[in-house]
Amino acid sequence: MRFFKLPILVSVLFFGMVCAQETSKPLPEETAIYTSTNIPNFPDGGINRFRQLVVSKIKYNRIDPFQHLPAEQARELRYLVLERRPVPKTILESSLNFIVEVDGTLSEISAKGENSSFNKEIERVVKSVKTRWIFEEGEGKKMRTPMRMPIKMIIEG
Template identity: 30%
Template sequence: MKSLFLYFFCWIPFFCFSQQAEEFKNVKNYYNQHRVLLNNEFRKKYDGEPNMLNKDAIKRDFVFFMKKMDSIENTALVGALLKVKNLEDLSNIRNKTARLPEPTSDITSSEGQMAEYPGGMNTLRQQVANLFYIEGVHSEMKTAKALVAFIVEKDGTISNVQASGDNFTFNRQAEIALYSVPQKFTPAVFNGESVRYRFKLPLTMTIE
């Protein structure tokens, strides 16, 4: 069994340019709708079956179909990840040619505030763990680690997620999970204005 342990810290803010992506929400909404339909169909079949042995077989089929749905959804999310990264790379290239990058600057308690996730970092930790597709991680080692950097945009959305670690499949699933968190951050504020803010997030998964 695989379990995920997340350790969070934030670094000094770094300002740059990117764009918001809705690809992951769209994919998840699509497959959640299909899960509801499947659940309803299996429930009708289960409730209408008087034989307990047949009921058990229906339950096993339901679990099998749901696992297949998870796998298919993850394939779609990988496609969304590639699309978003390509769009962000193109946007970064355009921004570099169009203007000079904004200067970096520290956010201090007297001048501004850091970006914050609703409910705090423990809530974000739990949501990332819930969104992490463990079956998509392939490793012969007992632990997998990655350092995930991402930007909180001025509107509180997440962009430019980059995971670095030895396990490619773990990196990919970490990036998908961060892009897929359901809520926006409260943006960072510097000199009275919302600014783009960079987080770094270490992730560790133990495989038992």
């Protein structure tokens, strides 16, 4: 009988530990991200005005247009540029992701694409924009809103 009590006691203690784990708590409402029909607008022209502002602030000398290419091909194209010879057009693409906070500021700004110098420049420009986004009034509660904007730049030489 003594040998039966010990395994039963051990199994009760083991299952008590396994089943007594904490459940995860939901995020506080102010930090949760929702999708909503109440999409924020950029003042004086909406998303197109924001896109124009980003493009106007890009410093093109900070971007290496051949960085995403294989080393040999990039070297040949840089040589053509130095010799002032025609260079085939280069297309740089990036996906800009950010969150519009309840107060209209931007957070979690990230750009993803093949060319890291282009991505860094886009992130720098968006972080420098101080104009706040505006939520439409009367359409419900203001919420943190994720935004995604594809950006494409064609460089012709």
